[in-house]
Amino acid sequence: MKVIDPHLEVEARLFADGVTFVGAMDEVGRGSAFGPCSVGLVLLDAHAGAFPVGLRDSKLLSESAREQLVAPLFTWVSDFAVGHASAAEIDEFGLTAALRLAGHRALHEVSLRPDVLLLDGRHDWLSPPSQGSLSGPVYPIVVVPPVRTIVKGDLTCASVAAASVLAKVARDHLVRDLARQFPGYDVENNKGYVTATHAAALRRLGPSLHHRVSWNLPAHDMTATTTLGLA
Secondary structure: OOOOOOEOHHHHHHHHOOOOOEEEEEEEOOOOOEOOEEEEEEEEOOOOOOOOOOOOOHHHOOHHHHHHHHHHHHHHOOEEEEEEEOHHHHHHHOHHHHHHHHHHHHHHHOOOOOOEEEEEOOOOOOOOOOOOOOOOOOOOOOOOOOEEEEOOHHHHEHHHHHHHHHHHHHHHHHHHHHHHHOOOOOHHHHOOOOOHHHHHHHHHHOOOOOEOOOOOOOOOOHHHHHHHHHO
């Protein structure tokens, strides 16, 4: 597969139009069955300069390469944050509302305010719905700037790629911590995605407190558990 180099063309046009701070956001953990969904947010100003060497969409980088990018990214961006929404919140409110909650939490954490926000994908899941739901989550009080969605933004847009890397590193650290508390699912290696080993563990052990039980998880085989307990 040809590696696409990200660029700063979108950000440069926005700065030329008078924007002071460009925000960029990307999510990770959407398809995981364990742990939170996480949303990375970075802010850039017109003086940011060239992005760190080796920056790519987090999915194209090894774990060690992502870790090595963290310190250069902290220096490059004007501000950053990662927001999380737990498995329980995903179960209660649904994935879209949970992503919005994680994004709003990230916006609440930064000290600077973006004038516009670049969001990976086709769908604006960050902006509040036109009609609020009484059963939805309680969002932090934040001002959501105008959102521009960019298809394959994590591949082509350097600021979105930076958000994806910081979100992935933060979520991986969090999931590894949870794996030590809830061993047996191989989460330290699969990061919560349902591999064959993870599926076998779910059938044997049932879901943990950090599994998304509203999802179509492999059913807990009580017979297998009982047999193992008697062995």
